[in-house]
Each structure stands twice: as C-alpha cells, then as structure tokens.
Amino acid sequence: EAQVTQNPRYLITVTGKKLTVTCSQNMNHEYMSWYRQDPGLGLRQIYYSMNVEVTDKGDVPEGYKVSRKEKRNFPLILESPSPNQTSLYFCASSRGVYGELFFGEGSRLTVL
Amino acid sequence: RKEVEQDPGPFNVPEGATVAFNCTYSNSASQSFFWYRQDCRKEPKLLMSVYSSGNEDGRFTAQLNRASQYISLLIRDSKLSDSATYLCVVRGIFHGSGNTGKLIFGQGTTLQVKP
Numbered sequence: 001e002a003q004v005t006q007n008p009r010y011l012i013t014v015t016g017k018k019l020t021v022t023c024s025q026n027m028n029h030e031y032m033s034w035y036r037q038d039p040g041l042g043l044r045q046i047y048y049s050m051n052v053e054v055t056d057k058g059d060v061p062e063g064y065k066v067s068r069k070e071k072r073n074f075p076l077i078l079e080s081p082s083p084n085q086t087s088l089y090f091c092a093s094s095r096g097v098y099g100e101l102f103f104g105e106g107s108r109l110t111v112l
Numbered sequence: 113r114k115e116v117e118q119d120p121g122p123f124n125v126p127e128g129a130t131v132a133f134n135c136t137y138s139n140s141a142s143q144s145f146f147w148y149r150q151d152c153r154k155e156p157k158l159l160m161s162v163y164s165s166g167n168e169d170g171r172f173t174a175q176l177n178r179a180s181q182y183i184s185l186l187i188r189d190s191k192l193s194d195s196a197t198y199l200c201v202v203r204g205i206f207h208g209s210g211n212t213g214k215l216i217f218g219q220g221t222t223l224q225v226k227p
Contacts, residue, residue: 035217040120042219043156043199058214090155098144098203101215103155 002027006091006104013081014112021076021107023091031094032074033058033101034066036087043090049074050097081111113138116202118218126226129190133221135200136182145176145183148199150220156199159185190225197222 004025013019025032033048035058045058049068063085065077074093078085091104118135125131137145145162160167162174162183173186187194200218 040219043217045214048214088153100158103157105155106153108153 002102004091004093004102004104006089006107008107009105010108012110012112015082016080019078019081019109021078021089021091021109023074023076023104024072025074025091025093025102026072027093027095027102028071029093029095029099029102030071031097031099032068033092034064034074034076035090035092036060036085037090037106038087046076046089078109081109083111085109086111114218115139115216116200116218118200118221120219120221122222122224124224124226125190127190127192129225130186130188131190131223132187133185133198133200133223134182135184135218135221136180137200137202137216138181139202139204140178140181142202142204144203145174146201146203146215147172147174147183147185148201148217150197150199152196156217159198187223190223192225192227195223195225 007022030051034046035043037043044060046064047066049055055066089107092101094101115138147159148156149159150156160169162176166175171188175184197220199220202216204214
C-alpha cells in the first residue's frame with residue numbers, strides 16, 4: 001500500500017530535549033515536505049526537499065532541521081524544542097514538485 | 113493580506129442541502145488550484161483539482177475565476193459524511209529556483225452536515 005509513515009504519532013516532551021520525527025514514503029517520490037498545522041493559521045511549510053541531498057527552508061524553518069540522505073526518508077529534527085513548537089506536524093511527498101501531495105497521518109507534539 | 117483566504121465557518125447545513133465555499137488568492141500569477149479535504153485530526157487528502165473551465169466530480173463542482181482571483185467548491189445533496197474541513201490550495205508560480213511550485217494552503221472551511 002502506497003503510504004507516508006510518520007513516527008511518533010504522539011509525543012509529549014520537555015523544553016530543550018532533542019527529538020526527531022521520522023518520515024518515510026514507499027512511493028519513490030522525489031519531493032518531500034514538512035508542515036505544521038496550528039489553529040487559525042492553517043498548514044505552514046517548514047522545510048522541503050526536491051530530491052536526495054537537496055533541502056531548503058519553507059515559511060517557518062526556525063528551530064527545525066532536516067536531512068535527506070535517502071530518497072524515502074525525510075526526518076524532522078528539533079534540536080532544542082520550545083513550547084511554541086507544540087503543534088500538529090505533517091510530512092508529505094509527491095512525484096516531482098507538481099504531483100499530487102500525499103500526507104502522513106500526522107504527529108501531535110506537545111512541548112512542556 | 114494572506115496569500116490564500118477562506119471563510120473558516122463553520123457552515124452548519126442539513127442533509128440534502130447545497131453548500132458553496134469560496135476562496136480568494138492574492139497572486140494573480142498562481143498556476144494551479146486544488147481542494148483538499150481534512151477530517152478531524154486526520155491528514156489532508158486531495159478532493160479535486162480545479163481547472164479553468166470548471167470541473168465536476170459527482171456531487172462536487174469546482175470553479176475558477178482568474179479575473180477575480182477566487183475559486184469555489186459547490187457540494188450538492190450534502191451527506192453526513194461530507195462533514196470535514198475543506199482546504200483551498202494554490203500552487204505558487206515558477207521562479208526557476210527556490211521553492212518552485214510551492215503549495216499554499218488556506219486555513220480551511222469547516223462544514224458540519226446535520227441529520
């Protein structure tokens with residue numbers, strides 16, 4: 001089954017404790033992206049990747065890092081989480097930048 | 113001004129009603145347009161693309177008005193299962209570098225269909 005898989009789905013952590021949210025897709029998609037969704041603000045892009053070893057900032061990259069060492073994986077790293085990073089995070093992928101975007105099920109992160 | 117604006121609603125309608133959502137976008141050079149559906153606490157999923165000539169998929173009709181820079185979604189004969197948030201999505205223009213073809217999401221319009 002074609003899918004985008006994120007882990008963990010739910011996480012409560014404390015300020016400053018580094019964490020990684022993994023994202024993996026099995027569709028051989030070139031394009032992958034991370035979004036955060038907050039009430040009243042909609043989906044905002046954090047980082048995106050056009051292909052392996054090619055990443056760039058989206059609209060709200062501060063406090064996040066990404067890497068794309070393999071085509072299927074695009075982890076999101078929070079080096080020192082803060083409470084304002086409490087949000088619902090979605091990973092997405094598509095075949096090329098113009099393809100239909102497929103989303104993972106989301107990761108709900110709470111930073112205390 | 114937001115790049116993509118939607119009335120957040122909620123729209124509360126009875127089963128069988130016809131409901132329409134509008135969405136406006138600020139960049140006249142935007143290239144393509146979509147409606148995504150998002151169920152509560154779930155991931156967004158593509159509902160339909162929006163073409164210049166308008167397009168229909170069963171009970172759903174999408175239209176684009178480039179002159180006025182808005183797109184619309186019409187749902188006929190609403191079902192309980194149509195209850196969701198509908199996201200208007202606009203693809204940015206091609207710059208030749210940078211975030212080519214970036215998708216810009218509206219904040220969504222919530223529809224609640226009641227028996």
